[in-house]
Amino acid sequence: MKTTNTIRRPIRTALAVLAVAAVPVGAVAVPTFAGTASSATIRTAATTTACPSGWGSLPESGHRAGNLLYDRSLSNVRAGRHACFDRLVIDIRGGSLSYDVRYVKAVSMDGSGAPVPLRGGAKLQVIVRPPDYTPAGQTSYWPANRRELVNVTDYRTLRQVAHAGSFEGQTTLGVGVRARLPFRTFTLAGPGNDSRIVIDIAHRWTASPATTACPSGWGSLPEAGRRSGTAASYGALTNVRAGRHACFDRVVVDVRGGYLSYDVRYVPVVSMDGSGDPVPLRGGAKLQIIVTPPDYDADYQSTYRPANRRELVNVTGFRTLRQVAHAGSFEGQTTLGVGVRARLPFRTFTLAGPGSNSRLVIDIAHHW
Numbered sequence: 001m002k003t004t005n006t007i008r009r010p011i012r013t014a015l016a017v018l019a020v021a022a023v024p025v026g027a028v029a030v031p032t033f034a035g036t037a038s039s040a041t042i043r044t045a046a047t048t049t050a051c052p053s054g055w056g057s058l059p060e061s062g063h064r065a066g067n068l069l070y071d072r073s074l075s076n077v078r079a080g081r082h083a084c085f086d087r088l089v090i091d092i093r094g095g096s097l098s099y100d101v102r103y104v105k106a107v108s109m110d111g112s113g114a115p116v117p118l119r120g121g122a123k124l125q126v127i128v129r130p131p132d133y134t135p136a137g138q139t140s141y142w143p144a145n146r147r148e149l150v151n152v153t154d155y156r157t158l159r160q161v162a163h164a165g166s167f168e169g170q171t172t173l174g175v176g177v178r179a180r181l182p183f184r185t186f187t188l189a190g191p192g193n194d195s196r197i198v199i200d201i202a203h204r205w206t207a208s209p210a211t212t213a214c215p216s217g218w219g220s221l222p223e224a225g226r227r228s229g230t231a232a233s234y235g236a237l238t239n240v241r242a243g244r245h246a247c248f249d250r251v252v253v254d255v256r257g258g259y260l261s262y263d264v265r266y267v268p269v270v271s272m273d274g275s276g277d278p279v280p281l282r283g284g285a286k287l288q289i290i291v292t293p294p295d296y297d298a299d300y301q302s303t304y305r306p307a308n309r310r311e312l313v314n315v316t317g318f319r320t321l322r323q324v325a326h327a328g329s330f331e332g333q334t335t336l337g338v339g340v341r342a343r344l345p346f347r348t349f350t351l352a353g354p355g356s357n358s359r360l361v362i363d364i365a366h367h368w
Contacts, residue, residue: 051083051084051085051202051203051206052084052184052206053206054214054246054247054319054366054367055182055183055184055200055202055206055366055367056182056183056366056367056368057103057180057181057182057183058102058284058341058342058344058367059100059101059102059103059284059341059342060099060100060101060102060183060184060185060284060341060342061098061099061100061101061282061283061284061322061341062098062099062185062186062187062282062283062322062341063097063098063099063282063322063323064096064097064098064187064189064195064316072092072093072094072096072097072130073092073093073094073130073131073132073133073134073140073141074090074091074092074093074128074130074131074132074140074141074166074171075091075092075093075132075140075141075194076089076090076091076141077089077090077091077141077143077149077150077161077173078090078091078150079150079151079152079155079158079161081155081156082200084202084203084206085157085183085200085201085202085203086152086155086156086157086158086200086201086203087198087199087200087201088126088158088161088175088198088199088200088201089196089197089198089199090126090128090173090196090197090199091194091196092128092130092194092195092196092197093140093194094130094193094194094195096130096195097128097129097130097187097195097197098128098129098282099126099127099128099129099185099187099197100125100126100127101124101125101126101127101183101185101199102124102125103122103123103124103125103180104123104124104125105123106123107123107125107162107164107172107174108164108172109164109165109172110164110165110166110167110168110170110171110172111165111167112165116162116164116174117147118159118160118162118174118175118176119159119160119176120158120159120160120176120177120178120179121177121178121179121180122176122177122178122179122180122181123174123175123176123177124174124175124176124177124183124199124201125164125172125173125174125175126172126173126174126175126197126199127170127171127172127173128170128171128172128173128197129169129170129171130169130170130171131166131167131168131169131170131171132166132171133166143163146162146163147160147162147163148160148161148162149161149162149163149173156178156203157177157178157181157201157202157203158175158176158177158178158201159176159177159178160174160175160176161173161174161175161176162174162175162176175199175201177201181201181202181203181204181205182201182202182205182206183199183200183201183202184199184200184319185197185198185199185200186198186317187316187317214246214247214248214365214366215247215347218345218346218347218363218365219345219346220266220343220344220345220346221265222263222264222265222266223262223263223264223265223346223347223348224261224262224263224264225261225262225348225349225350226259226260226261226262227259227260227261227350227352227358235255235256235257235259235260235292235293236255236256236257236293236294236295236296236297236303236304237253237254237255237256237291237293237294237295237303237304237329237334238254238255238256238295238303238304238357239253239254239304240252240253240254240304240306240312240313240324240326240336241254241313242313242315242318242321242324244318244319245363247365247366248320248346248363248364248365248366249315249318249319249320249321249363249364249366250361250362250363250364251289251313251321251324251336251338251361251362251364252359252360252361252362253289253291253336253359253360253361253362254357254359255291255293255357255358255359255360256303256357257293257356257357257358259293259358260291260292260293260350260358260360261291261292262289262290262291262292262348262350262360263288263289263290264287264288264289264290264346264348264362265287265288266285266286266287266288266343267286267287267288268286269286270286270288270325270327270335270337271327271335272327272328272335273327273328273329273330273331273333273334273335274328274330275328279325279327279337280310281322281323281325281337281338281339282322282323282339283321283322283323283339283340283341283342284340284341284342284343285339285340285341285342285343285344286337286338286339286340287337287338287339287340287346287362287364288327288335288336288337288338289335289336289337289338289360289362290333290334290335291333291334291335291336291360292332292333292334293332293333293334294329294330294331294332294333294334295329295334296329306326309325309326310323310325310326311323311324311325312324312325312326312336319341319366320340320341320344320364320365320366321338321339321340321341321364322339322340322341323337323338323339324336324337324338324339325337325338325339338362338364340364344364344365344366344367344368345364345365345368346362346363346364346365347362347363348360348361348362348363349361
């Protein structure tokens with residue numbers, strides 16, 4: 001299955017579209033590929049040097065749902081260069097995956113706990129599920145050198161990419177980085193039923209340009225408030241939405257009728273209304289949102305019917321949000337659980353409209 005010859009070939013149109021889609025806004029790249037089938041190196045030549053800002057160095061974790069009918073396994077690790085960052089790509093056979101990426105003092109081998117030697121001033125630990133073997137126990141990834149998964153000679157940020165073991169359903173990689181530099185992590189679908197984890201590590205810390213100056217003064221302490229409305233109008237929660245901004249991710253809760261009250265806070269665990277059962281949430285921090293009124297009307301008819309109560313909105317690719325889940329509507333109030341990348345600052349406010357209705361808005365910053 002291994003190919004020892006170097007392969008250079010034009011990129012087909014479909015692959016070119018995917019490559020451009022993965023490049024940040026403001027930087028158009030034309031990539032070429034070089035390397036073996038087991039460890040390809042992606043080289044990109046940007047036509048502009050405008051670099052993205054707002055990345056951070058706090059832990060990032062996430063999940064991509066896939067078709068559980070397909071066997072899942074890690075199949076390849078690649079690296080590439082960009083004008084503003086170095087990129088690590090992990091290929092997954094089968095669409096479902098989860099990841100945790102963070103700077104650590106030392107990366108340890110799965111199972112034995114022995115330290116993994118890594119070059120560079122900082123060490124980035126990448127834990128990926130699934131493992132690098134199939135359910136039948138057959139290896140799905142055969143690196144020629146487990147201490148040098150890809151050749152990162154002359155890279156500006158990457159110093160080494162090493163395999164730290166695959167054990168109990170997960171694979172650990174150790175990444176040697178020049179210094180503790182900001183990074184971002186996201187997932188991509190394809191090709192076919194497969195998926196990819198992408199980790200971009202910046203060449204340097206970049207201040208936010210004036211055009212995208214982010215608000216300051218937000219915090220991570222609890223926030224509570226209310227908006228007065230017409231008492232004659234029985235309030236009910238009708239929708240939950242999410243959106244992305246240059247500086248933050250936004251959750252919007254739509255309420256029929258002008259009156260609402262809220263309590264928003266970070267908690268160790270979000271619990272289901274009534275039963276008290278814990279609500280599983282992806283991400284490094286959990287934000288609990290309690291909203292009055294409930295999601296049913298005066299006749300106890302449901303006013304909000306999400307297709308999936310564990311995934312109220314699709315937040316794939318969001319910088320901060322990892323999951324938005326319904327935690328029940330009980331005794332006149334509704335609870336939502338929000339999985340966040342880390343305990344990041346937020347702000348909460350209400351808006352009037354449309355008509356006699358109102359909205360609760362929670363903005364969660366991309367970084368401190």
